[in-house]
Amino acid sequence: MSLRHISIKDFVIVRALALDFSAGFTVLTGETGAGKSILIDALQLVLGDRAEAGVVREGATRTEIEAQFDCPALLLPWLDQAGFEAVPEGLLLRRVIDLQGRSRAWINGSTATAAQLRSVGEYLLDIHGQHAWQSLTRAESVRALLDAYAGVDAQSLAAPWQAWRQAHQALQEAQKAQDGLLHERERLSWQIAELDKLAPAAGEWEDLNTQHTRLAHVQTLLEAAQQASQWLDEDETGVLSRLAAAQQALAQQRHLEPGFGAVLEVLANSLAQAEDAAHSLHSYLRKTELDPQRYAELDQRLSQWMALARRYKRMPEELPSVLQAWKQELTALDAAADTESLAQAEQAARAVLDALVQQLSQARGAAAPKLAQAVTQAMQSLGMQGGRFEVSLQPLPQVSAQGMESVEFLVSGHAGSTPRPVGKVASGGELSRIALAIAVTTSRLGSAQTLIFDEVDAGVGGAVADTVGRLMQQLGRDRQVLAVTHLPQVAACADHHLVVSKTLDGQAVHSSVQGVQGELRVSELARMLGGERLSEASRAHAKDLLSHAR
Numbered sequence: 001m002s003l004r005h006i007s008i009k010d011f012v013i014v015r016a017l018a019l020d021f022s023a024g025f026t027v028l029t030g031e032t033g034a035g036k037s038i039l040i041d042a043l044q045l046v047l048g049d050r051a052e053a054g055v056v057r058e059g060a061t062r063t064e065i066e067a068q069f070d071c072p073a074l075l076l077p078w079l080d081q082a083g084f085e086a087v088p089e090g091l092l093l094r095r096v097i098d099l100q101g102r103s104r105a106w107i108n109g110s111t112a113t114a115a116q117l118r119s120v121g122e123y124l125l126d127i128h129g130q131h132a133w134q135s136l137t138r139a140e141s142v143r144a145l146l147d148a149y150a151g152v153d154a155q156s157l158a159a160p161w162q163a164w165r166q167a168h169q170a171l172q173e174a175q176k177a178q179d180g181l182l183h184e185r186e187r188l189s190w191q192i193a194e195l196d197k198l199a200p201a202a203g204e205w206e207d208l209n210t211q212h213t214r215l216a217h218v219q220t221l222l223e224a225a226q227q228a229s230q231w232l233d234e235d236e237t238g239v240l241s242r243l244a245a246a247q248q249a250l251a252q253q254r255h256l257e258p259g260f261g262a263v264l265e266v267l268a269n270s271l272a273q274a275e276d277a278a279h280s281l282h283s284y285l286r287k288t289e290l291d292p293q294r295y296a297e298l299d300q301r302l303s304q305w306m307a308l309a310r311r312y313k314r315m316p317e318e319l320p321s322v323l324q325a326w327k328q329e330l331t332a333l334d335a336a337a338d339t340e341s342l343a344q345a346e347q348a349a350r351a352v353l354d355a356l357v358q359q360l361s362q363a364r365g366a367a368a369p370k371l372a373q374a375v376t377q378a379m380q381s382l383g384m385q386g387g388r389f390e391v392s393l394q395p396l397p398q399v400s401a402q403g404m405e406s407v408e409f410l411v412s413g414h415a416g417s418t419p420r421p422v423g424k425v426a427s428g429g430e431l432s433r434i435a436l437a438i439a440v441t442t443s444r445l446g447s448a449q450t451l452i453f454d455e456v457d458a459g460v461g462g463a464v465a466d467t468v469g470r471l472m473q474q475l476g477r478d479r480q481v482l483a484v485t486h487l488p489q490v491a492a493c494a495d496h497h498l499v500v501s502k503t504l505d506g507q508a509v510h511s512s513v514q515g516v517q518g519e520l521r522v523s524e525l526a527r528m529l530g531g532e533r534l535s536e537a538s539r540a541h542a543k544d545l546l547s548h549a550r
Contacts, residue, residue, distance in 0.1 A: 002449035005068040010060035025476030030500030035511035048117030051103035128439040137423035150367030161401040164349040171342040200319040215295040229281040378437035383464035386415025453483040469493030488528035492545035
């Protein structure tokens with residue numbers, strides 16, 4: 001069981017509709033033009049199909065569709081990751097479309113996007129339309145169907161294939177760019193060697209300038225220090241002698257004037273500081289001397305810095321960082337030019353890809369004949385006795401993100417004919433039956449619990465129609481099956497029967513759906529058998545169909 005309930009308001013020609021669904025096989029029937037496929041269209045919209053303003057019923061302002069499903073356990077992690085809360089009611093989906101074609105959607109009461117609705121729909125429904133055969137002519141659809149039957153997923157190749165492609169491209173680009181890389185490497189190596197001779201250190205430029213400036217003025221500095229030292233330390237007239245004399249004079253009279261104590265303290269501090277200054281000047285004069293050699297060395301070093309800075313059009317203080325950047329660039333070039341390492345990386349990535357591709361090819365090779373046999377058997381029961389279905393696997397010239405082979409479905413409609421690509425089969429009836437055979441054979445694949453067949457039995461009749469009905473009835477024992485059909489033989493096999501009818505209300509046509517049982521169901525089957533004029537013969541035939549369908 002999956003789909004529990006759907007309610008539709010102001011959708012195309014439906015004013016208001018609410019339906020409950022049960023497990024098993026359910027058919028929708030009705031007159032031509034009554035809107036049998038409207039329910040399917042509404043389900044597709046609530047599951048993220050493209051919204052258009054034309055779906056809003058004439059005279060209304062918006063369309064509203066709500067659907068309630070059982071929530072598959074496989075969907076719970078997706079809901080949690082996407083930020084939707086699981087609710088006891090199952091899974092509640094809602095979509096509203098206005099006259100401008102604007103759409104809003106909700107999942108369990110929280111706003112959602114159409115893309116999120118589509119993601120949810122993959123867990124809930126598989127829809128087989130009356131033109132399902134068209135997908136059998138598309139390579140990606142055919143490949144995906146075989147992979148699903150084989151129980152593999154080609155998406156697992158995406159990341160390894162991309163990794164190999166990147167490694168392969170890096171190797172090719174390195175091989176093509178060898179000459180350019182070599183020239184660039186030589187240029188960088190020469191520049192790095194030239195700067196390495198200078199070996200500029202961080203902060204060295206500022207230190208050189210400080211030292212150079214001091215040595216350039218050392219004579220003036222020595223003269224100033226000598227002069228200051230003499231003023232401080234001259235025998236009779238120096239600052240130290242005079243401070244000491246002042247201190248002594250006041251100290252002798254302190255017993256008469258206690259206020260001299262504060263002055264004496266200031267003088268003592270001043271004398272101590274002056275003595276420290278004199279000591280520092282004596283030390284400076286002993287250690288400092290004219291050093292023309294060192295000055296010349298500094299001058300030469302500064303000239304080297306400035307010459308390289310001008311050559312490379314940089315500020316001198318930037319040279320250390322420039323050297324480091326060049327070395328990093330050279331390392332990157334060495335790595336890019338290392339074709340041997342790139343070749344090894346490409347081979348390693350290809351080995352990983354080849355192992356996965358081989359597993360995928362083996363799975364496809366094993367599944368192809370099994371799928372062919374199963375579909376061939378289904379074709380026999382659908383009136384194509386002697387027909388044969390084949391799954392052709394052809395190697396590709398180069399590995400792709402989907403594997404190493406192309407997949408194509410071939411079919412022959414009767415014994416003795418050569419299987420040809422499905423798209424080249426001429427008969428529309430055969431195409432529909434082949435599509436139905438494949439749909440029935442593969443319908444148990446995937447996680448969706450609800451299968452919908454929308455007039456896939458077009459072009460089918462007679463005993464084959466009875467077989468189609470029994471196949472769907474059989475599917476309904478394991479999955480919930482909904483089918484839109486015009487065949488009474490198929491409708492008779494259903495566990496539940498819904499009839500779509502249209503009524504004229506003034507100038508507007510409205511569509512409605514109701515479940516039928518007993519005599520009402522007999523009447524609907526009789527209408528399908530004999531048209532609008534019901535006869536006892538058609539009613540008897542309808543009852544016979546129902547009795548044999550049980």
